[in-house]
Amino acid sequence: MSQILVAALYKFVRLDDFQALQAPIQQVCESHGVMGTLLLAKEGINGTIAGSAAGIRAVLDYLRSDARLATLTHKESWADTMPFYRLKVKLKREIVTMGVPDIDPETMAGQYVTPEKWNDLISDPEVVVVDVRNDYEVTIGSFQGAVNPKTESFTEFPEWVQAQSSDTGLLRKKKKVAMFCTGGIRCEKSTAYLRSQGFDEVYHLEGGILKYLETVPPEKSLWKGECFVFDERVSVGHGLTPGEYELCRACRQPLAPEDKTSVYFELGVSCPHCHDQHTPEQIGRFRERQKQIELARKRRERHIGAPIEEQKAAKQAMKEKARQAALARQAQVVTKKQA
Structure with missing residues (x-):
């Protein structure tokens, strides 16, 4: 039986003293043997932690003892082994980075839709359904009929919205916009951004894909594939059971079983996604x-x-790939305008 409890949590709430919260939270997690990552910023808290059931409950109780976090919600799943190598409580400018100032998800987020009502919403022909996750996440699973913006990072999402907000864009062709993401946090920020851009009927999946997979039985589900998660489980399916995907240790991309039969796959060294991206x-x-x-x-x-410097190198390679893709898109736009 699985012994490790995994808790995914976030809350948008003003935390002016977020720097002062770092050390006490770190101490509470360490004293209860809890590992994972928690992000703190002026706009709130976000992260995933894992440990014994008693340890996770103690950390959650401590967080909720702060009146500002009293209504903090979380999603639970179980793992056979510890899905994290260490504990990190980090200070950030944003708990999910979009790079757009003055977006207030606490007051501007779209309308919540429960997992039980989600199927009806996304089956409505007047709704455009948008997956706000990154492209590598979308490729292993998404909702039937959802639009993939093909972003390499969440910071590219506002650019996609602007491109699709023209009279002929995807976001103008239908009256309603429904968005979803892994746990709900990116949806709150993305729907708040859309509302700031003048969109009125904006909805998002309450609790994200994880809550949907936990709540909706497979025979009634409109989800196809698996859901990428940011820990050593890599992916989960219905009932939040661990999926078939593994992680490439060189580029952090999810690998399907067939990816490991590629001539470019070398365990811990390369995969079809990154075989030509690393130095000797x-x-x-x-x-x-x-x-x-x-x-x-x-x-x-x-x-x-992986040593810290190797993890940083892999992340930097992915950022550079995203930057080059953005430049290529900009060049295409300029070329079309000139034509």
């Missing part, structure tokens, strides 16, 4: 890391994962 020096480090992981496994020990 990086590849050498990845191979040494994989060797150490296998040695630790033979000793029945747990390897703590």
Whole structure:
């Protein structure tokens, strides 16, 4: 039986003293053996943590002891092994980065729609359904008929909205817009952004995909595929059971079983998504890391994962890929205007 409780949580609420909250929260998590990542910013709190049931309950109770977080909600699932290597309580400018100032999800978010009523909404022909997650997340699963903006990061979403807000754009062709994301946090910010741009009928899935998969039985579901999650489970399906996907340790992209049969796949070193993106020096480090992981496994020990500098290099490579894609799109727009 699974022994590790995983809790995904967030709340948009003004926390002017968020810096002062970091150390006490870190201490409470450590004292109860809880690992994962929590982000703190002036606009609220966001993160996923894992530990024993008693430990998670203690951390949640501590967070809710702050009157501003008293109504904090969370979603639970179980894991057979600890899905995180360490604990991080980080200070950020935003708890989910869009890069647009003065967006207030606490007061401007769209209308919540419960999982039980979601199917009816997205089956309405007057509704355009938008998946606000990043492209690599959408590729492994989404709702039937949903639009994929094909963004590499959430910061690209406002640009997509602007492009689709013309008279012939996707967001103007129908009267209503319904948005969804993993746990609900990106939806709150994206619907708030749409409302700030003049859209009136904007809806989002309450509790996100995770709540839907937990609540709606498979035989009634309009979800296709699996849902990417940001921990060592990689993906989950209905009932929040662990999925089939694994993570490429070089680029952090989800890998389907067939990806591992590719000639470009080397365990811990490369995959079809990133086989041509790393330097020989990086590849050498990845191979040494994989060797150490296998040695630790033979000793029945747990390897703590990629060194920090390698994780940063992988993230930087993904950011550079996103930047190049954005530049390419801008060049296409300029070319069309000139034509």
